[in-house]
Amino acid sequence: MWRRYRLVIIRIIAFVGFFAMWHVLQVGQRVLVVQRMNCWVERLVVPATDVYILPESLTFQEAAVLAFDYITAYLTLFRHANLQTGQGVLIHRASEGIGFAASQLAKTIPEVVVFGTAPEAQHDVIKENGVDHPIDSRAVDYDRIVRETSADGVDVVLEPVLGKESKKGVNLLKPLGTIVLYGAANSGGSGGFFSAAKQKLQATKFEGQILIDGNKSVAGVNAVHLLGSDIGRKIIKELLSLYEQGKIKPRVDSVFSFRKVRCLG
16 A cells, blocks of 8 residues: 555644644644655644645545545646647546546546547446547557547547557657656566566667657656645645536545555555
């Protein structure tokens, strides 16, 4: 459970300092705190600038999703790719956390066309969530399927899998398009030395001249490194505002008690 260091959702239960008063924080409020370290504790002292009051309708579980998946999705679409009105975006794993969040966020921009990959059984779900053109995630020729609808490709590709799939994404980009890499879903995790070595050998290598000649960009996102920064704080506030406007709605698949959670490492 590697996210244990990164976010915490609590009530203010102790004294609120003088500086915090200026941020309208009071004992007993439901708040979100996003931190990089030491969040699995009963009590935590944090700067008032890193505390966000939760809207009454936003549950703790939904806030946990917003605090990670939506921050990453926001960075990919709006900070790196600069998604604009009328553009097209391909979102891999659109039925999963970050992909699900990105589908909603993409639809906050007018006339954006969303292609999304997901298991066929999830296609109705992702269509309701904003995906215009669902694609079976088992389809190895998804790039051909995209071009059947949009011959020139798309403006943005969100890619969680490093390797040859990333190169497919670059080839799908229109001029001035951007592929954003995040998560490294195939990075091996706890697979040990050999898994890491294999991933290193398969690492994506982009030819600079191809990017230059095609007027294409490659970007990467690791939202954790921005937590606690001015950029991170601004994004969290924007996401809470979008929630209150009814433009995004975090989805919670399952909730488990701590007694059922096993720590890995």
